[in-house]
Each structure stands twice: as structure tokens, then as C-alpha cells.
Amino acid sequence: MDDGNGLAGPSGDGPRRRGGVRRLPLRTVLLIVVFVPSLTFAPLLASGMNQLFTQWQAEKAQMDLATTTVGVPASALFFGLDRERRLTAEVLAGSASARAELTEQRRVTDQAVAAFRPLTALDVPDAQEGLADAIARTDRGLGLLAEQRRAVDAGRSGAQRAFDYYSGVLESGLGVLTTLGRTDEGQVNREAQALSDLYWVVNLLGREDAVLARGWGTGRLTRDEYVLVSDAIGARNHLMRSRVIPALKGDETPYAKLTDGKAWATMTAMEERLITSAPEGDQVTLRGDSVAWRSSVEAVTGQLRQLLDLRFENVSKIGYDHARMVFTVFVSISSVGLLALALVIFTSWRLTAILRRRILHLRHEAHELQERLPDVVARLERGEDVDVDAEVRTLQPTPDELGELGQALNLASRSAVLTAVRQAEQHRGFQRMLQRIARRTQILIGLQLKKLDELERRHEDPEVLEGLFDLDHLTARLRRYEENLVILGGGQPQRRWRKPVHLLDVLRAAQGEVQDYRRIAIDVEGESWIAERAVGPLVHVLAELMENATAFSRPLTPVEVRAAPVSRGVAVEIEDRGLGMEPEQYDAANDLLRSPPRLDVMTHADDVRLGLYVVARLSAGLGLKVELRSSAFGGTRVIVLIPESLVVDRPRAVPVPEEVSSPREDARPAHEDGDLPARSRGRAMAHVTASASPERDDAPASSGLRPLPQRVRQASLAAELKVPAARDERTGQEFAVRDQPGRSSAAIGAFQRQSRKRRTGDDASRPGQGGSAESSSPTTEDR
Template sequence: MSLRTALLVLAVVPGVALAALWAVTSGQTLLDFQRQAAQGQLAQKAGQPSNIVYYNLQEERRLSAEALARGGGPTDALRKQRKLTDKAIDGFQSLSDIATDDAPGEVRDAVRSARTAITQLPAQRTLVDEGDNDQQKAVYGYYTDLIAVDLKLFTALSHVDNGRITTLSQPLVGLFWAKEMISRSDALLARGWTSGKLSTADLREVRQAVSGQSLQYSTQIVPFLPADERARWQEVFAGSAWKAKTRVENQVLRPADPDRAGFVTLGAKEADWRGAMDEVTPQLVKLMEQRTDGVVAAGKDSVISLLIKVVVTTVVGLAAVIAVIWFTWRLSRTLRRRISRLQERAEELERALPDVVERLGRGERIDVESEARAIGNDGESGTSDELAQLGNALDLARTSALRAAVEQADQHRGFERLLQRIARRTQQLIGQQLKKLDELERKHEDPEILDGLFDLDHLTARLRRYEENLVILAGGSPHRRWRKPVPLLDVMRSAQGEVQDYQRVVLDLDGAPWIAARAVGPVSHVLAELIENALTFSRPPSPVEVRAAQVSRGLAIEVEDRGLGMEEDQLAAANELMSRPPRMDVLAHADDIRLGLYVIARLAAQHGLRVEFRHSAFGGTRVVVLVPDALTVPGPHSGPVAVPAPAAEDTAPAPA
């Protein structure tokens, strides 16, 4: 049996069995279940997004009133709140398009009204941005009407077929209205905080909103709440924030005579009101969300109860259910076994490919055919279905990936060899140029000419080091060799002479240690790169100090600058690079400013040097280079001598 046939059987047999099962189910019970489930989905898709719109519109109304009162256009808080409101509205509109297709007429009308009112929101915002305090009434009326439409939608969603859910939803609708009364008071008071006064008309609306919230809590909410929720609400009412809110309301609504313009001075402070509201609002929202979750959970329980009733009434279809289970189990077991084997082989492929790539990175030769073990055969002999074809496709993909990796590694190695060849030719020319400059320096005695020649000599030495960097990054080793040990001081001076702003470098050596001949070039190169890096990232004329001293395990050389320093993650990355230098793909890292660090890491790994980056007490960076005892030699009794010339390089032209 093919996989397609098996899947067809799995699709048809359960459908037929369930059709026979549902044929004997009570139609009315099924209709009740579908209707209540749809109502629950509607409440979840349309009701919960509208809750978010409700909260954001209330906050935007308050901030808009505050912006109009202060003048000067929208504040940053208002701009941020508008973005949150737009996001909530987008969610509401996208979900309400789908959720209200089969909704009751009352819900459709409420959603339609809300969507129509929302289209006017940009115009109202423009009115806030360009208007003044005279636009308060129009803006407040628009937001209040829009929120009222939202509350109408809440009321419509609470009218469901399940009477128990309707009863549970009644105090929830009252809670939203009570929260709206508080929010209206907040928005109205926002008009007067700036000037410290409100008109008598505004105070009248504040008094109505305060009375409305008290009426809602006493008649529509608290009497219908269960004991545990009622206790939580009582805790809110007894809290310090609610008392502070009430105290400010009493101060604002105290008996007072208006001035000639019809304004009454507010007898409260904005900070007291804002602090109370910022603490009360999250408490109210939390309790409202708990109540909402309780209603949703009760609705889900009701739907589940109906579902159980439907299942119980369909015992007649038990035989069909057993048949479905048997066929499904047999077919799924077969498919699961084959897919599991295929998955195991795919996971083996996932583990093997990185290992092959890593081996290629280390320079190993890989036989593609021996590595590409077939994973297409899943153990079912003679099968050629979709699973077998998938296995063959994975097998081909693995072979292609291995072949591509091998070819790419060969290309990288070829490029490295080409880069080394070009760099070594350039090194030969640089060596000849240095030799020629040395001859010219010996011939001329004119100070100006000598200064120019010395500058050219210095630039050429730096160019030689850069060419050596290319050789090192390409996997090779510089040609410069020393036949005899060299004093460390001369090595430090040699590194100093290969950087641009060498006058800022201060050398400090404790004792007179000597470096083995095979380590002179690497140590000098590492020091030159570190000194150049320190000079680059520190502002002139601050010095770069290079200190060296004998320690228990060798020589410790410190390069310390007074620049900007490095962040912790940069230090960690640099030290990780020093301890585990990766295989360098020069093309892939051509724009990396840390090429010098790669060179240092390569040389340190090749010659056993230890390099560690640390913070400097001067705010910059301190790098410690540890030269092991194996790379040092005891010096002769005589004083330090000049750096011996490196072994003569092969000046013959490189083969083309």
C-alpha cells in the first residue's frame, strides 16, 4: 500500500465512522453545542481585541485632553499611545472581519458602528495636533462616543444562549462602565491641571462621572460578584490609592464660587491625582481581566459539558469508533516506524556534515563517496513511495553538499597558495628595496637626503610586515630567519621601528633577557602588531608603554595604551580568538578590522606564545604576551648588541 493510499484511508475511514456516529446524535444537542461554541469563539476573537481598544482609547483621550490644555501639539507620550491604539485597532479590525460573519445582528451592528467611528480617528487626531483648548469638547465627545460603541459591543457579546454565562457577564459589563466613568473623570480633569482651573460645565461632568461610578459599583457590580471577587474589590476600595483618588475628587468637587470667566480653581494637586490613578488603574484592569477570564472559563466549561453530552449520546457509534481506532493505529504505526527510521538517518546527516566541514577546515582530504552513506532506503524492501523518494533526495542532497564543501575547500587552499606566491614575490622586491636603501644611506651624507631615505626605509619595513601578514593569513610562514639569539631589547626596538608613530612608544626592560633565534621573528611581529594597534586606538601624544620582565614561566611583555579601551564582550572575543584561532578565510574576512588580531593569534598558536587582553588602569587596554622558557636562551656576559640581520632570503624569481 502506497503512502498516498494509507493517508487516504486515514482520512476516509474516520470520516465515515464519525458520520455514522453523528447520524444518531440528537440534532438539537449538536446545534446547541455549535451555537455556544461559536459564541465563545466570537467573544474571544471580537471581544478580547475590543478590550484592548477600550483601554487604549481611554488613555489616548486623557493624553489628548492634556495636550490641548498645554498647547504646542502632541506630546511624546501621546505619540507613543497613538501607536499602541493603532496596533490595537488593527488587531480588532482584522479579527472582526472574520469573527462577525455569522454573528448575531446585534453584534454585527455594534462592530459596524465601531469600525465606522474608527475611520474618523485621524481627523480627530489632526484636530488635537493643530487645535487648542477650545477643541476640548469636540475631541472629548468623539472619544467618549467611540468608547460607548465599544461598550455596546461588550453588552451585545454578553447576550448568549446560556443563561448562566449571561448572568456572569452582567457585572463584567458594569465593571467596564464603571472603569469608563473613572476614565472620563481623568480626561476631564486633564483639561484643568495645566491652568489649575476648570469651567463649571466641566466640573458638572466630573460630578456626574464620579456619581456614575459609585452607582455602578453599588448597584450593578458588587451585588452580583461572588464572595471571593467581592473581597478583592473591597481591598481595592480600602486601599490607599483608592482613598487618595476619592480625596482628590472631594477636593475638586468641593463647594466653590466661580470667577468672572466661569472657572473654578481646582483644590487638588495633579501629582496626587496622577499617582492615585497610576496605581488604581492597573488594579482595576487586573480585577476586570480576572473577571473576564472567569467568564471565558465558564463559557469553555459549558461548551465542554455540551461536548461530553454529545459524546455520551453517541454510544451507538461505538462500533464505528473502534473500527476507526483499529485502522488508524495499524496504518499510523507503519508510517511512524518508517518515518522514525528516516528521521534517524537525517539526524545522522545533520551531525556528520559539520564534522566533515570541520575536517576540511583542518586541511584533511575527504573522500566524498565514502562519506556519503545512503539514507534513502528506510528498510522496506521493494518500496518506491514518497518516503523512499524523500530518502533518495536527502541522499543526493548530502552527496552534493559534501562535494560542494570539498570543492570549496580546494578553492580556498588554491587561493591561499596563490596569495602566498604573490606575497613572497612582493617580499623579494621589498627585500631588494631595503638593501638598495641601505646602500644609498651609506653613500649620502646630506641630512635632508638621509632623512628622506630613513623615512623610506621605515615605510618599507612596515610594508614588509604587512606582506608577511598576508603570508601568515594564507597559512604560510615568513621567510625572515635569524641564525643567532637576539637580546629582547633589540627585538622590542625592532618592533618599535616597524610602526608609524614610533616616537610615542616607551620601552622599559627589566634585566637583559635573550630570545631564541627561531622566536625572534614571531615575537617581533606580534609586538609590532600590538604596538600599532595601541597607537591606532589612543590619541596622540599619549604614550604607548612596552614593558618586559622575566617571570617564573618565561618572559612577560606588556603593551599598554591610554586609549578608549575595549568593552567586556570585545575583550572576551579577543581572548577567545587568541586561545582558539579559527581557520582564516581571507576573502570572507576582507573587511574585518581585526585582521591584525588574526595574525597575532596565528603566530601565537604556531610558536607557543600566550596573549591575553586586559583592561588598563589608564582606561585603555593592556596586552600581556608570555614568551615561554623554551623560546628564551641565557645571554652572554657582554651587553646587548644590534639586531642581527635575518637570514638571506631567496632572491631568485618565484616560479610563475
């Protein structure tokens, strides 16, 4: 349909018109209004700004190098090497007192060298010309420092050789300091020249001091040493009078009288007596007091260093002031140019102000949603209730594109929060259902264990007992699997102990919950006891790892379990001989064990690593450190580190069943009345032995044969692992571990036959029936 202007389109889809002007896309409008007028003025402004900025950047970079980056390490290195040069000369001259000072000074110099060495890798485009070469020369000289020191200590280096080495390195360092004063600003260069002259004055005084240190002990100098001292004195005095003192100004002028001071006068008087001394052949007599010389030199050096610091501050101030002035000019020109540019784009801003505010408002709302949604999810994970209407703020829509965008943002915000709430409620509901089912199943498993115990005490048929024992073992494993469901559902195992348990018993308890328990070999070093709060979770963790080792290794291959105390607790190693895993799989498994994520059971139903999730959750709660590694056998080795906080001392009194407490006391009766031990509730067979020969099955009770051991339930467990009978009735749960889950039918039959015969013969030996209690009392025998 033609609208009369030559433009046609379907309603709502094609270009729409307002006031006879076709509406362009928002991005196109902003680009035309803002950039087209600005492009005519921006290049000129940018050129002037770039020139000023480059100059300011170069001056500032050079001042930073001179004052901090290079200047400070180079100055510290200079003074350290200067002092080490003098102390080395004293040591080579035979001064024993200087040895300790030299050792300490070497340590200080090494610190300065360590701070200077990284400067060789310095890459500053605006650095002073020649600075990199000067640093490299100094670094090459420092590379021979260790060798020179060894030569001095071993007596292989002469005094002159050591002097030449240190003087050469010091001159290289002075080259670095001199180069730092050559900046792009002329005034800084002029003021820095006096600073370099001061460094040379200190160096010449150090040269003189190092040469004189050779002769104070003997009172003589060689002719060559005399020449070195004379040259140093002359050059130093020339620099001080002709270049340093005339350059002092401002707060530096008080140091112009440095040469009139007492220390300087003492030093120059001794130098004058030395210079005027007449040579005697190849030697010159050194007249003067070494103590007075040392005192005056130290005082003069201290004054020179104070003047150096003051001059350094003044030069730095001049350089930074000029750099700031350049920066001020840069900012001023930039401000004026930007103001002009702002005038050019003022009309554009008027057109785009409303659009910008609305776009920024929408962006702000989007950012708030981005920040608010994770907070809502975190609150839902903590179990808090979230009101969707309160969390979503509605934007007022307008009849244009931005209004449609705001409406879409409203719908997206509400949908995202509502979806998060529904997913969290569904996840929590599933977890509650999973825990409820698992808890109920655990109660049934506890009742099943109780029923199996009653059947084991009721039946004496070896084949029936063997089947019942197998069912008992399967039920214990089923209980562990149900606990896995509780843990995956966000709960914790319910098994609790009130006393510490021996580590060996904990390992045996974990072994008893594994299907192929016969393949597991346990080796424990030391006497370690586990705190009562950690027994249940630790048994669960070890059982899961043992089960994994047996499941992923070939049948009949052994699984070795070793435990031993280490410096930070107790380490348990579980090693199988399976196929192992790839290195990236080990890394992924260890990452999972170190940082267990919050598991969504519904999205990880097919994940084969659910056992690792259980181990990771329990380990994180106990503070265990579990790590998987490759085994030398090709399988996997798991290391479980039990921290010291979970390892306790052996309890003072550990209750042991009477029947097995003293198995080696053959002469002591087990019961005073002579009766066989009675079977009672809560007892199961602990040791089965048929030591009596079949030919003596019919022997009377008074023949002196000792009875077979009792069948005592939970006798193979430590006292801390035993579950009281009252608790069986209250919770219907039991944690029973036996040394040998499988029973020999022949052994069980022998136990039953011997027990019946002993009971038959016991009737005739009771007191009051013609028998003697003492003559038929059974004794406990070590079997």
C-alpha cells in the first residue's frame, strides 16, 4: 500500500515514519551526529597533544630512571664497592681486625649487586642515550667479583691487582651515574654535572684511602703507590675548587666551607706531609697517624655524601618540575582543544542525551539483574525462600524500540528468577525425598542386621551359618550404599562412636564392607588411634576406595593397603594392579577431591564418579587429603592423609572381652564354676578352632581336655567399634565387622560337636552331683 511518499511496507515490520522523516537505526544516527563533525577537528588537536605528551613522558621516564629505578641501585653499588676496595687493601696488608669488617661489607655489597643486576634487562624506550651500554659494562665487571674475592681470600691476588679491579668496576658504575644526568632538558644536564663531579671526588678519595691502607702497617709506600696517591689528591682538589664549590647554590652554599673544616684540614695536612716526603730509593716514608687519618677521612666522606644527597634532591626537583610544567601545558592545550571539540558536538549531545539516558538506564537494569540473579541462586541454595515479585523490578514501557527492549528485559528478569526458584525447589524436594527414602531403607537394613544376628545365634548348622554370614556381609555393603545416597542428598552418615578406635580396626571395618574383601591385604605400622568423631566417615571413605580398587583391577590380583604414621598425621595407601587412568583423568579426579562441588544429583545421574563425590564430601568435612596417583604396577595408588587433629593417643583403659583378653595364661581358669561359657545376646563366633582330635570326641569332661573357644559376637572388633545392645533396639542399626566373614563348615561342625559333648559331661561334674568344679574348670588356651 502506497502512503503517498513513495515508501511502502507492511505495518509494524517495514521502516516507520514520524513527522515525515524516515527513522534510521539508532546506531547509524549516533554515528552520523557524533563522528562526522568531530573528524574535521580531531586530527589537529591530536597532533599537538601527542607531541606534548611524548615530551612529558620522555622527561618523566628519564627522571624516574635517574632518581629511583637506576640511580638508587647504582649509587648503593658505588659506595659499597668503594668501601670494600679499602677493606680489601687493609686485609691484604695484614690487618686482622679488618677481616670481620670485610666480611660484613661483602654481604652489603652483594645486596647492592643483587639490586643492580636486574637493570641489565631494563627496556625503556625513552631512557638516556648510552645508559644500556654503561649498565652492561658494569655488569660484566661484577661478573668477576666472586672470582676476585676468592683470589684475595686464597692469597693469589696482590694488592695492586685487587685495587685495579675494584677501581675499574667503580669507574664503570660512575659511567652509569654520569649517563643518568644526560636528559632531554638542558637545565637538568647542567645541574647534574656537579653531581657527577661529586661522585668522582668520592671515588678519588677512596682510591687514595685504599692505596694508603697498604702502607700504614709498614710506614712506607712504593714509588708507584706514591704516584697514585699524588694523582688522586691533585685531581680531587681540582674538582672541588674548580667545579663543585662554584656550582653550589641555595641550600647547598653552607657546604662551600667544607674545605675549611677541621676534618678536611687534618686530612690535607697529612697529605701535604706525604707529598713533600722525599723518596728513599723506590720507597717513600709514610708519615702520620693512621687513626687520625681514618677519622678525618670518615668525617670528610660523610660530609661529601650529605652534599651528594642534597644535590641529588635538588636535581630531581628541577627535573620533575620541568616535567610537570610540560604536563601542565599539555593539559591546558588539551583542555582548550577538547572544549572546542565539545562545542562542535554540543548539538549532537542535545539530540542524543535522551537516548543515552534511556540506554544507560536499561544497561543499569541489566547489570543489576546480572548481579541479583547469582545472589538469588545462592540464597536458594542456602534454603531461603525467595519472592519472585519482590526480586524483579518492572520497567515502565514506552511506545518505541527502547520501550520494547525494556518490556523484553522485564520478561527475561521474571523468567530467569522464576526458573531459578523452580529449579531450586525441585532440587531441594528431590534431595529431601532421596534422604527420606535412604533413611527408611537404613532402618530396614538395621532391622535386617538384627534379624541376621538372631538367626546366627539360633542355628548351629554350618551350611546355614555360612549362608547367614554371607547375607550379613551383603547387608553391611548395602548399608554403605544407602549412606552414599544420604550423602549425595546433602545429609551425613548416622553411625557414631563415643571412644577412639584403633586404626587397624578401622581398616578391617572398611575391608568388611567390600565385596572382594579376601583380595585386600592390610599392613599397619605403629599404634595409631582415630578420634571417635572421625571413625564412621573414615570407614566409609576407606571402604569406597577399597571397593574402587577391587572393582577396577583384575580378579585375583591383590589390593595392598598400607598405613603408617607420618609427620602430619597418618598416611593410608591403597594400591591396586588395574589399568590405571590417563594423566588428565588423575588431574580431574584430584581436582574433584580437593574442591568438591555442590552436586546436583538429577544432572549427574549417569556420572560414574559418584563414589568420588561421596569421598570428596566426607574428606572435606573431616579435613582428609585424598590424592590419586599412578602405581608402579600400572594401576592406581590412592593416598589418604589423616591429619593430626583426628589422630589421638591410645586410651588409658580399652575394655577387652574376658574370653580373649589373656589368651596366653594357660593356667588360669576361664570360669570359676567350671561351666562352659554361656551364649548370650550380642555374641557371635570370634575364633573357631577344632584342635581336639576326633578320636577323643567321646572323652568325658573330667579327662582334662580343654573346651573349644567360645563363639562371641563382635569379639574381633575393638571395644570402641562395638555397638551396645540397647542401641540395637533403639535404632535398629549395627556395625559388625568380623575377622573372617567366610566360615569353614568342618570347623563349625567340630565346634558344635565338642560343645554338645562338653555340656553333656558337665552335668556330671557340677557340685552337688558328684563332680568337682575345680577338676573340670576349662582354661583359656592360646590357639
